[in-house]
Amino acid sequence: MSHKPSPKPWINAIHAYVPGKAHADDGSELVKLSANENPLGSSPAALAALAEAKAPAGYPDPDSGELRTAIGELHDIDPARLVCGTGSDELLNLAAQAYAGAGDEVLFSNFSFAVYEIAARRCGATPVIAPDVDYGTDVDALIAAITGKTRVVFVANPNNPTGSYLAASEIARLHAALPSDVLFVLDQAYAEYLTAEDDDGGLSLAADNANVLVTRTFSKIYGLAGERVGWATGHPDIIASLNRIRGPFNVTNHGQAAALAAVGDQAFVAASREHNAAERARFVEVIESLGNHGLRPLPSKANFLLVLFDGDLTAEQAYRALADGGYATRWLPGAGLPHGVRITIGTSEQMADVARILRELTETAQ
Numbered sequence: 586m587s588h589k590p591s592p593k594p595w596i597n598a599i600h601a602y603v604p605g606k607a608h609a610d611d612g613s614e615l616v617k618l619s620a621n622e623n624p625l626g627s628s629p630a631a632l633a634a635l636a637e638a639k640a641p642a643g644y645p646d647p648d649s650g651e652l653r654t655a656i657g658e659l660h661d662i663d664p665a666r667l668v669c670g671t672g673s674d675e676l677l678n679l680a681a682q683a684y685a686g687a688g689d690e691v692l693f694s695n696f697s698f699a700v701y702e703i704a705a706r707r708c709g710a711t712p713v714i715a716p717d718v719d720y721g722t723d724v725d726a727l728i729a730a731i732t733g734k735t736r737v738v739f740v741a742n743p744n745n746p747t748g749s750y751l752a753a754s755e756i757a758r759l760h761a762a763l764p765s766d767v768l769f770v771l772d773q774a775y776a777e778y779l780t781a782e783d784d785d786g787g788l789s790l791a792a793d794n795a796n797v798l799v800t801r802t803f804s805k806i807y808g809l810a811g812e813r814v815g816w817a818t819g820h821p822d823i824i825a826s827l828n829r830i831r832g833p834f835n836v837t838n839h840g841q842a843a844a845l846a847a848v849g850d851q852a853f854v855a856a857s858r859e860h861n862a863a864e865r866a867r868f869v870e871v872i873e874s875l876g877n878h879g880l881r882p883l884p885s886k887a888n889f890l891l892v893l894f895d896g897d898l899t900a901e902q903a904y905r906a907l908a909d910g911g912y913a914t915r916w917l918p919g920a921g922l923p924h925g926v927r928i929t930i931g932t933s934e935q936m937a938d939v940a941r942i943l944r945e946l947t948e949t950a951q
């Protein structure tokens with residue numbers, strides 16, 4: 586009889602995260618519109634900082650001190666209420682691990698970010714999925730799903746993969762309905778794509794309440810996905826609990842240097858937001874013009890569009906044809922969306938080309 590270590594059953598129950606593709610099935614490289622990265626690249630200031638970052642032989646600052654100070658100044662947050670992570674992924678996982686375990690429930694919406702289920706299962710907790718409303722987060726459904734076992738609620742706003750968004754009043758209504766001993770994790774990975782009027786009030790909620798953690802990332806509008814830097818803010822007790830269990834040197838020298846410089850280049854952030862808004866609006870019009878072929882864009886406040894296919898042209902055909910045309914997008918059967926393709930908003934040229942491919946496809950599919 587062979588003896589070998591067996592992973593815990595809740596670890597075996599995890600379906601590993603499937604990252605956005607960058608290559609076609611034959612191995613050829615594709616333009617990556619599958620991972621919601623910034624098509625404009627990174628801030629020149631961040632690139633310059635990377636070239637001069639502290640030598641890799643030395644460990645990084647374990648507390649990302651300078652970076653936390655800069656984030657604090659930008660958002661008016663006491664650095665004691667901030668923790669940085671190896672991407673916001675690390676912080677989402679730590680939040681679940683610190684506050685939930687076997688016998689507890691971790692609640693999130695249908696069609697929300699795939700990491701929430703992994704984060705729940707990793708710590709032995711039970712993932713509970715509340716129904717969506719027309720692919721968006723349904724606050725009433727989340728409230729109805731709260732039980733005495735709920736320990737953590739995850740909401741992404743704007744949400745991935747749908748792009749849907751809850752206004753500040755809805756976020757406040759959800760928070761007000763949560764028992765005070767439930768941790769509300771508001772994942773704002775795409776928050777910088779919102780205009781100031783669309784601010785969902787999350788940072789204020791985190792400042793004023795002991796049960797709210799807001800997470801942000803440098804992977805999206807800041808264009809630093811490869812450096813793996815995220816941050817979170819909440820009550821100092823929550824931050825202390827995450828600090829206890831995070832990796833001691835969890836943000837690299839290069840990550841800290843690049844993110845610090847990127848925080849200082851808000852002009853790049855604004856330009857990225859404007860580019861995204863203009864290209865997204867143009868692309869929405871294209872998809873709407875193909876409505877008679879069953880294509881529907883879900884309303885998006887993020888840097889991607891989830892396109893639903895309900896006609897002769899299927900999502901799978903569109904996904905494969907876009908790959909043949911040189912573009913990696915995200916077909917989402919594994920997320921319960923076999924009729925959906927999520928497309929990151931790219932450069933103007935890329936979006937015009939994607940639009941052309943989709944138009945031509947609908948013409949031949951009839």
Ligand SMILES: Cc1ncc(COP(=O)(O)O)c(C=O)c1O
Nearest residue numbers: 672673674741745774802804815
């Ligand atoms: C909603 C949401 N949250 C968090 C993340 C994680 O980003 P990162 O770990 O790169 O900060 C992503 C990335 O796609 C996301 O879509």
